Amino acid sequence: MSHGAPSKHSDLSKEDAITPFRTGQSACGRALPDLRHPDAVMTLARLGSFFPHRLSFMRSFIRRIAKENANLSMPICALDADGFGHLVLTLPLSGYDYSLIAYSRPLDADERTDRVIATKWDASFCLFDGIPSEKDITALADQVTKQEAGRYHHKVLTLSRANKSLRLFHHVVESLASGVQPDLQQLKAIGYLMRTTAVYGNGKFGIADRDRIADRSGLEGPFQAEMLTVFLIREFTLFLADYCARQRSGDAAVGLTPSYRRYLGIGNSTGLGMAPFLVNHPALLHSWIMAREVAFSRTQLLPAISEAQRRRFDDLLDRACQHCHDWQVEDHIQMDRIIILRKELAQLKADIAAMPLNPEYPLKDAVARCHSYSAETQELMVSLLIELIPDQVDGLADCMANPHSPKLIPSMTISELKQILSEHYRWVDEIDLSQETSDAHFWYTSEEKLEPRLGRRYEEPGQELEMPFNIPRYVDALTTAIAALPDHQIVAELLMERPDLRHIVRRVQTTAIYPYAEIRDNLVGDACRPIDLLRCKLSFFGASKFDPKSDRWTRITLYQGAPTAADIVTEYASDQAASRIAELDDWIFALSPSEA
């Protein structure tokens, strides 16, 4: 099976069919191997078991700045003795300067909330295109500290804010001011000094549209401006802790030790706002999944692996075991899954110790041994295996930005449309649409800060304003409408009679071109767990330690274990460049540091 093969439809150009696989220097131009079927991959349960991987956007970002030896600078620091004021961090990236302007403000405890509906934060940020002048900083101060209530211009690329983890921030500052390193157990328990509650990009509130930077070297990949922003926020939090300790104790203070700095990431509370993105950007979703599936399939085609790859496999499996051992959450559903994951990983290790992987197609054997294991273990294995073949994987990152919007193919015949439905929408047949449970939920935009939310259709008002996510019902309506139509009739004629079907026709046609575009599950059904959508998207960001707080939102940590800016700017001999980048890039399944 090759899901990326050009379609037979005359209106589909080759470019459309292979858009995720641009020709050129990258590895993407290769012929596609057999891939896992979208029916198996695109279920909520499977997507909700994804782990971060080397194609995750944070990983790509770190690789790029490591290759460029990007040197972080702080052109402006105007903080007072308590760490309040503003500062600017500037990072050069592929020939452009980008600056995080950070505004740090005092915040009363009763005003500190992680909700998107908050109006004040410990720190507010924007990513500025270039190096801002004092005038820029002053002009933006009143806006950025108001976040969604401010107005911005195209020099602002992203907008974000964060609150301190008070417990850890104060502990770290007090420890450093006392001349000692903070308690490792407290670091491990929290993992971040601040957590963000939103990172806005793409034209929100007047900031630069994605189109403006989409072709710019360094930011052309998905969410790279956002990843850059969070990287700089992390640098800000690390600096702020050291700064506050120094302000308190002067030379008696010590700096946070590098291994601790590297372990601390940025916390994040993520809710339903992420979920509609995946449904509303089907071509982009396809490109993300496709790149990951192609990477995985390449591991399965390896007839043999080197001794170095075998050792790396063992090391990563050990690390994954330890990582999962460290992964503790309060949510009982996720914790039960983690417990199973731990057991299965231990079992896999024991299996391999007793009977080493087959010499022929060893990574296929590794997957086969996980055949009866949980989706969590199987998807962790996908992330692990693609670490082994970086040369065959990293180029795929260039294929993950899909600029194409779904478009209608009005010349398609009804016969062709029926064929697509039969091929890609069989999953709808398994849903009993006569039951209220089949559409128990509806997705909507709340008037409160326009937060996307999920309502219960038969209990709450507002279903008439729902987002168009009831795919099974739309597909059913389309199937019924075309059942008796002549095969040769074309879509344009159908839509003159039934303009209400244009949305689902376009969506179905898009799935024919991009088979991983559609989540093949009921997003409004009673059993839908939105957290699965969040985890899928967050895994592509590179987030780890998913910590669900309900089935609708989760806490995560970003950049935990990733190199800091100081790690990246190191002296090295030119013949060590590749090994240096590989070392900096090796932070999957991050482990806690040893005691400093």
Next chain:
Amino acid sequence: MMVSANEIHHMIRKASLAIGFDHDRATDIGAAAVWLAKHGQDGCRAVEAMLAATDTAFPPQIIIDKDQLMLASPRPAVEGIAALDWLIAHSAQGSVVMTNVAHGLLLFGLLGMAAGQYHRTFQLSVEGTDRQAMVTRSGCTDWTILLDHPDQEVALICLPPLALDNHNKAEDQNGHEDLLVAKDVWDRLAALAYQTYVPSSEESRLSGAGAGLNDND
């Protein structure tokens, strides 16, 4: 006021939904408004005027005679989109003949967007005159052709892309750093868009990200 293209798209899309357009058409109307704005035209005002006047009832008066589709007093966002679909499907020989096109600027927006998506050029010709306009993804050669000939038949055909249509993203906004929208127009669109939001309830609030925890931990 200055706004981003993404803001225009979503504001127009929501305002169109509020009036009664379905999601598909609302999305296309939003994209058309963005295309117009990026090409120096007041797409927001054009859409706002259309939304204030439109009747979204469907189907319209469409007559198809072999390779010709005829429309009387078409509304771009209603019959116009249907006619465009038909024309793209019959791009080799088909033509659309229209009279009394209302909100013609929006039709240009839809044509420009389609020109980019389908890699086509659209040609409008006023019957009985030598007046013509070409719409490509890069713009339109005569923005007033429909305005100047409201009562005459205008023929629309679909052609391959012009060889000279060297699309350049950087030129999309015609030198505008940000897109300009009149505040009164924006406010009216925002008032419409607001109708697509569901009032908040305590129950819904409690299920959002960050809810239910002590954030001073």
